Amino acid sequence: MHHGAPTATLPAPLDRSKPVVVAPMAGGPSSPALVAAATGAGHFAQLAGGYLSTDALRAQIDEVRSRGVGAFGVNLFVPNTHAIDPSAYERYWDALLADGAPHTAGVERPALREDDDEWGRKLELLLAERVPVVSFTFGLPEAGVFERLRAAGITSMQTVTSAAEAQQAERAGADVLVVQGAAAGGHSGVWAPHALPEELTLTALVQRVRAAIGLPIVAAGGVVRRAQVEELLAAGAGAVAVGTAVLRADEAGTSAVHRAALADPRFERTELTRAFTGRPARALVNRFVEAHRDAPSGYPAVHHMTRPLRAAAAAAGDASAVHLWAGEGWREARAGAVVDILAELTP
Structure with missing residues (x-):
């Protein structure tokens, strides 16, 4: 000591x-x-x-x-x-589709990848x-x-x-x-x-x-x-x-969408979430975080799964489906x- x-x-x-x-x-x-x-x-x-x-x-x-x-x-x-069971991986993809999340149309489920x-x-x-x-x-x-x-x-x-x-x-x-x-x-x-x-x-x-x-x-x-x-x-x-x-x-x-969100009064709090990557990360609470509070633990598999959705949302300027990382004093x-x-x- x-x-x-x-x-x-x-x-x-x-x-x-x-x-x-x-x-x-x-x-x-x-x-x-x-x-x-x-x-x-x-x-x-x-x-x-x-x-x-x-x-x-x-x-x-x-x-x-x-x-x-x-x-x-x-x-x-x-x-x-943080290994994920293949069935849990498939279930989470199905949940993303069922949620009607934007930017999923026409996207095939990415292959489970642990790199x-x-x-x-x-x-x-x-x-x-x-x-x-x-x-x-x-x-x-x-x-x-x-x-x-x-x-x-x-x-x-x-x-x-x-x-x-x-x-x-x-x-x-x-x-x-x-x-x-x-x-x-x-x-x-x-x-x-x-x-x-x-x-x-x-x-x-x-x-x-x-x-x-x-x-x-x-x-x-x-x-x-x-x-x-x-x-x-x-x-x-x-x-x-x-x-x-x-x-x-x-x-x-x-990114422009992340910068804008940090200054946007509509975002009221941050939360630790696994929704984007399968690993706990603090983000501004948006629709994606709220819809997937029971997201599985699974890194980097979940990161690779959601990446095309997040990239499409960022390109579209859609803050509702992007990982808006932010500390509590944002x-x-x-x-x-x-x-x-x-x-x-x-x-």
């Missing part, structure tokens, strides 16, 4: 960053332009490797580096299949490219990964959602823990299939993890105000990550240059 121990300091290159850093957001928002603008202003930021092909990720790394910015990181999804998001190829790319920081979410990488990163001079970060996950990550050899609370927008990093993150304030979770382990902590989840940043730093976080707070930034690659996310948004949040 480390009660009363001084807060472990962040290793290089995170120790040179301002205390507010930018969380990786897969699916578009974490554009090279966003990462370059944030790091150029002294805020550590990460590209989101999830869902990208290895070649597309390489191109994004090259683009960030071509802008000659500060230290950046790349986040990867660890393969942690690893090109995990091995992406990991080798990041090692070869000597990316300064590599972070992981959705689970713990297999034995040996943290040692390989350390040998390459790369700092590692592991997303955890509980003290138990934190202890496993420390034993596995992670350098830094990203402690993610339940208020976070988008996917929860919770490891266990069928589990939801505990409903606990981020400050309480940081204090609980700090008491259990000795690694430095980056706190993440629902942070949209400077007072929250100050509270988390006082609780023992070495830095605080923001995601939803920069979704409307000029440089973010957030109403305070504002438009503008990312450097201005981050400056407002930084003590």
Whole structure:
């Protein structure tokens, strides 16, 4: 136990960053332009490797580096299949059709697909490219990964959602823990299939993890105000990550339909839902979320199943059937240059 121990300091290159850093957001928002603008202003930021092909990720790394910015990181999804029974998969597709969901007309049920998001190829790319920081979410990488990163001079970060996950990550050899609370927008990093993150304030979770382990902590989840940043730093976080707070930034690659929804007063709350991907993720409550509260656990199969429907809805500007990821403080996310948004949040 480390009660009363001084807060472990962040290793290089995170120790040179301002205390507010930018969380990786897969699916578009974490554009090279966003990462370059944030790091150029002294805020550590990460590209989101999830869902990208290895070649597309390489191109994004090259683009960030071509802008000659500060230290950046790349986040990867660890393969942690929440396997789905084929009959449950078929039932969920039938439910989507029965619901009369838009954008299903003429779409064949996608084949059940459990892939690893090109995990091995992406990991080798990041090692070869000597990316300064590599972070992981959705689970713990297999034995040996943290040692390989350390040998390459790369700092590692592991997303955890509980003290138990934190202890496993420390034993596995992670350098830094990203402690993610339940208020976070988008996917929860919770490891266990069928589990939801505990409903606990981020400050309480940081204090609980700090008491259990000795690694430095980056706190993440629902942070949209400077007072929250100050509270988390006082609780023992070495830095605080923001995601939803920069979704409307000029440089973010957030889709037009997602941007508009974040500013639309018709959306009244967020909820953790499996409806879009089969993995718990916090989104603005729209018709799709409401219609599929009993969606099965099944990642990445459900993600692949609903992707053509979500892509069609986004292309049509239909916010009722798109995954509108948002943390609990989404109403305070504002438009503008990312450097201005981050400056407002930084003590």
